[in-house]
Amino acid sequence: MTESFASDVVAPGTFRSLMAEFPSGVAVVTAMDDGVPWGMTCSSLCSVSVSPPTLLVCLRAQSPTLSAILRRGAFAANLLHGGAREVAELFSSSASARFDRVRWTAGPGGPHLREAAHAIADCRVSRVEDAGTHLVVFGEVFDSARHDGHAPLLYGRRGYHRWPG
Structure with missing residues (x-):
């Protein structure tokens, strides 16, 4: 016996409030397209498989970064550390020339x-x-690097936080 559920879905604002209660790490997803760097802040990233090593990112369909990723067929997921809030905010803004403001x-x-x-x-x-x-x-991970000594940056309840400890 299957239950029947109403065909209605929660409103977008209700869904955003729900997901604000689920903290996650923060990444800046980047790609190059004809020598031009593109990037955006992303908290929708998770591992999928160890073999092959695969992760997923969820990107806004109208994003120019997504367009660059699809044209290039590759991207980098930069997992931000707790001291990188300004970088997260920069890459989540509509500021132009973002890459001129970071190393x-x-x-x-x-x-x-x-x-x-x-x-x-x-x-x-x-x-x-x-x-x-x-x-x-x-994305199938073909290279990775870790920089020990830094705790991750987290995003939840509509704010940035450092990993405790």
Whole structure:
């Protein structure tokens, strides 16, 4: 016997409030497109599989960063450390010339924000799924780096926080 559920869904504001109660790490997802760096803050990132090593990111369908990722077929996930709140805010804003305001180096998947990240994963796009207002991009990790000594930056309850301890 299957239950029947109403076809209604919660309002977007209600859903945002619900998800604000689920803290997550913060990343800046980056890509290069014809020599131009692109990037955006992302808290919708998770591991999918260890073999092959795969993660996913959920990016707004109209994002120019997503367009660059799809054209290039690769991206970098810069996992931000607790002292990188300003970088997270910069890459979540509509500010132009974001990469002129931070130090970065070219990486095999996309720009690396080494001073702001405690870990970086370089990924090649292995699959893309439509999820309404966003696309889910699956990335097979082909290179990674960790910078020990930094605690992660978290986002929850509509604010940035440092990992305790």
